[in-house]
Each structure stands twice: as structure tokens, then as C-alpha cells.
Amino acid sequence: MDFRTRxxxxxxEFEIERPAAAIAAMQRPDGDIPWSPxxxxxxxxxxxxxxxxxxAGRIDLARRAYRWLAERQLADGSWYSAYxxxxxxxxxxxxxxxxxxxxxxxxxxxxxxxxxFLAEMWPTVASGIEFALRLQAAGGEIRWAxxxxxxxxxxxxxxxxxxVFFSLRCALAVGELLGKRRPLWxxxxxxxxxxxxxxxxxxxxxxxxxxxxxxxxxxxxxxTGADAERRIARGxxxxxxxxxxxxxxxxRPWITIAETSELALALAAMGRLDxxxxxxxxxxxxxxxxxxxxxxxxxxxxxxxxxxxxxxxNAGVLLAADALFGITSASGLFHHRPGAPGLSR
Numbered sequence: 222m223d224f225r226t227r228x229x230x231x232x233x234e235f236e237i238e239r240p241a242a243a244i245a246a247m248q249r250p251d252g253d254i255p256w257s258p259x260x261x262x263x264x265x266x267x268x269x270x271x272x273x274x275x276x277a278g279r280i281d282l283a284r285r286a287y288r289w290l291a292e293r294q295l296a297d298g299s300w301y302s303a304y305x306x307x308x309x310x311x312x313x314x315x316x317x318x319x320x321x322x323x324x325x326x327x328x329x330x331x332x333x334x335x336x337x338f339l340a341e342m343w344p345t346v347a348s349g350i351e352f353a354l355r356l357q358a359a360g361g362e363i364r365w366a367x368x369x370x371x372x373x374x375x376x377x378x379x380x381x382x383x384x385v386f387f388s389l390r391c392a393l394a395v396g397e398l399l400g401k402r403r404p405l406w407x408x409x410x411x412x413x414x415x416x417x418x419x420x421x422x423x424x425x426x427x428x429x430x431x432x433x434x435x436x437x438x439x440x441x442x443x444x445t446g447a448d449a450e451r452r453i454a455r456g457x458x459x460x461x462x463x464x465x466x467x468x469x470x471x472x473r474p475w476i477t478i479a480e481t482s483e484l485a486l487a488l489a490a491m492g493r494l495d496x497x498x499x500x501x502x503x504x505x506x507x508x509x510x511x512x513x514x515x516x517x518x519x520x521x522x523x524x525x526x527x528x529x530x531x532x533x534x535n536a537g538v539l540l541a542a543d544a545l546f547g548i549t550s551a552s553g554l555f556h557h558r559p560g561a562p563g564l565s566r
Contacts, residue, residue, distance in 0.1 A: 235505070235542040239512025240535040241277030244270050247532045248282060252289030253307060257529040261310060264290060264300040264318040265384070266533040268325040273536025275325075275332055275551070276543045283329065284338065290322060291345040298348030299367070312369035316356045317381040319349040320388035324554075327391035330398065331551035343399055350392045353385050354409050361416030362423040379417065379424040380433040386413050387441035387555075417443045430471050432460040432480050440487035445557045449491050465520055466503050475526070477517035478504050482537040489544040490555040498545055504538075514538050 247270075248254045254270040255262045271286035293307070294300060299319045303311035323346045330339050356364040362377035363385045389410045396403050416423055417438055428434050435456035439449045460468050466481035468474075481504045488497035507515050513530035543552045 235546050235548070236512070237277045237539055237542060237548065239508075240514055240539055241274055241279060243511065243513035243530055243535050244273050244532045245279060245282055248274075248286065249306070251307065252282075252285035252287075253304070254286050254532050255305075256531050256533065260529070261303045261305050263303050265315075265321045266531075268321045269536045269540075270532035271536075272325050272328050273532075273539040275328060276539040276549055280329070280333060283325070287322065287325060287329075287342060287345075291342065294345055294348060298350075298352030302366075313366050314352070315366040315381070316353040316363045317365070317384040317388070320353040320385045320392070322346055322349055323388045323392035323395060327395050328551045328554055330395070331554060332549055336398065339395060340399060343395065343401065346392055346395055347401075347403075350389060350406065353388070354406070357409055357413065358423075360420055360423045361412035361414075362420070363413065377424050378428055379421075380428065380431070380437045382413060382417060382424065383437040383441040383443055386410065386417065386443050389413070390442065414443050418448070432456070432467050432469060432471070432484070435460055436484050436487045440483060440490060440555060442490065442555070442557055445491070449557070453488070453491070461500075462520065464503060466500070469517065474520050475517055476504075476520060477534075478507055478514050479516070479531075479534045479537040482534075482541040485541045486537075486544050486555055489541070490557050492557070494545065497541075501541055501545055 244254065247258055253262050254267045256266060267286055267290065271283040274286070275283040290300065295314070297314075299314035301309040301311060302313040302315050302318060303309070322342070326339065326342045326346055329335070353363060356367070356373065358364055358377065363382040364373055365376055365378045365381050366374045368374060389406060393403065393406055393410070396406075436453065438444045439452055444452050459471050461484070462468065462476060466476040466478070467484050469477040469480055481500060485497045485501040488500060507518070509515060509530055514534050515525050516527050516529065516531050516534050518525050543549050544555060
């Protein structure tokens with residue numbers, strides 16, 4: 222079954238074309254994908270948006286975004302935190318932003334089996350990973366950023382470090398496909414996983430209000446099996462509003478579509494497909510008239526806020542749908558399958 226046939230066979234379960242079209246409409250001719258027209262671009266969300274395009278078969282557009290990134294990569298392997306129309310507007314350099322292109326490039330290979338593009342993007346992937354790992358502290362955690370003035374921020378963020386963990390897993394897989402082994406990366410991955418699993422004191426506890434700090438260690442494959450089950454169970458009532466979705470922040474009445482989609486993706490990665498589909502159903506129709514997804518809403522008044530549709534929100538929904546309904550050959554990208562690089566045992 223080829224890609225398009227497989228995708229067509231799932232149309233009854235989830236309609237992917239309109240959210241993908243919304244992302245494509247936001248993409249600039251040079252490949253840049255801002256949050257929404259006229260808004261900023263950041264490297265992490267650009268990769269996420271490109272991955273959403275790829276789920277819908279728009280590989281050329283996704284690659285245009287990756288090449289836009291490659292052209293703007295700094296000499297140290299990083300990117301600036303924010304751009305507007307290609308011009309830097311925030312010169313902070315964040316570790317997880319630099320590492321995340323590895324995920325999109327690996328997804329591209331799972332979809333296309335194209336080693337040529339993999340080889341083309343390897344220098345970009347490798348340089349980004351090296352930048353992130355230069356920010357790894359003695360305890361294994363990843364310090365989150367370098368300031369515009371060049372100072373390393375000593376703070377480590379659990380969500381960002383988890384994102385680096387998953388990016389590093391994907392980068393190792395890319396390297397193996399290309400015959401480029403990186404034993405130092407493997408050791409860094411081990412140390413990072415141990416920091417996340419066993420040394421929570423290393424991470425900024427103030428961020429524990431955010432639902433991403435709850436489920437990202439599971440989504441990234443740091444916490445798997447019974448450990449993942451316990452973590453999800455502990456945070457469920459804190460962050461999940463049954464029938465509506467996931468709060469962005471525990472103490473705020475704001476449901477966000479991206480976090481709800483990512484929780485569904487984390488549940489699917491654990492193999493909890495029935496529960497993942499239930500969560501996904503809560504937000505599957507939270508769309509504007511053009512078929513693009515709202516960013517979120519407050520409750521109990523059910524006010525849509527903000528009023529824009531974001532490229533990365535639509536992408537998060539598409540990635541969750543892929544994991545749940547098997548739309549593409551990359552649908553298992555996040556799955557906690559035995560033997561995947563870096564998974565805890």
C-alpha cells in the first residue's frame with residue numbers, strides 16, 4: 222500500500238487536508254513558517270509545522286522549511302529563538318530549538334526512505350545536536366539557553382531537556398542510517414535520561430504548573446512502561462478536564478489544543494490507544510470555519526482564545542492523528558517500541 226492509498230483509507234477516521242492546507246497557507250515562499258501570518262517564527266515550531274505538512278504528503282513544502290533553517294543555522298550549530306520575515310528578533314539561542322530538526326529529518330526518512338535528503342541535512346542535524354550537548358551540565362541535564370549577550374543560563378527545564386532527549390534519539394537513528402556513529406551522543410543520552418528520571422531537583426520546579434512538564438518525559442520516551450503509567454496517573458486530575466481537554470497551566474481555566482494533542486500522542490506512544498483516541502475526540506472538531514484548529518478556549522464560558530490559528534497547533538493535531546490512525550509510515554515515530562534508541566528499561 223503506497224503512502225497516498227494508505228492516507229485515503231483513513232479519511233473516514235480523520236480529515237487531514239484542511240489543517241495541512243492552513244499550515245501551507247501560512248508558509249512564506251522562502252520556506253519560513255511563522256506561527257500565524259505576520260507573527261514570529263521560532264525553529265522548534267517551524268519543525269513541528271513542517272512535520273504536520275509531511276503527514277499530509279506535502280513533503281516538498283516540509284523540505285523547503287528545513288532548508289530555510291539550514292540556510293540560517295549559526296556557526297555554533299544553533300538558531301536564534303525568534304525571527305520575523307527572516308530577521309532575528311530574539312538572539313537567545315535555545316538548546317532544544319537547535320536539537321529538534323533531527324526529529325523532522327528522521328520523520329522525512331520514515332516517510333520517503335530518501336537517504337539523499339538525509340545526507341544533505343546531516344550537517345545541520347549534527348551541528349544542532351552538538352550545540353545542545355555543549356549545554357549539558359555535570360548532572361546530565363541540559364541548560365536551556367545562551368543569552369543574547371553570550372551567557373549560559375544555568376537553568377534546566379524539564380520539557381526542554383525531554384525534547385532534547387527525543388531529538389538525540391532521532392539524531393542517533395539518522396547517524397546509524399548514514400553510517401555515522403556517535404558514541405559520545407549515546408553516553409550523553411544515557412546521562413540525560415538518568416537526570417530526568419532520577420534527579421528532578423535539577424529542573425526548574427516552577428514549571429511544574431505547566432502540563433508539558435507532566436507528559437513530555439513520557440512523550441519523549443524517557444519514562445516508559447509502568448513508570449510512564451504512574452506519571453500519567455499522578456498528573457491526570459491536575460491537568461485534564463474530562464470531556465474538554467488538557468489545561469496549559471494547572472491553575473488556569475484554559476484548554477489548549479496543542480497540549481491535548483500531545484497528551485494523546487504520549488498515550489499512543491505508551492500503547493494506550495483507546496484512551497488516546499478518547500482524549501483526541503474531545504478536541505477533534507475544535508476548528509474554525511476553514512477547517513484549521515483553534516489554539517485554545519477558556520472554560521466554563523467556552524471562549525475561543527487566542528483568536529488566531531497557529532501553524533504548530535494544526536501540526537500537533539496532525540501528528541496525533543497519524544499516531545492514532547496510522548495515516549503514514551512514520552506513525553510510530555514516538556512509539557515506545559522495544560529497541561528504540563535511548564528508551565528506559
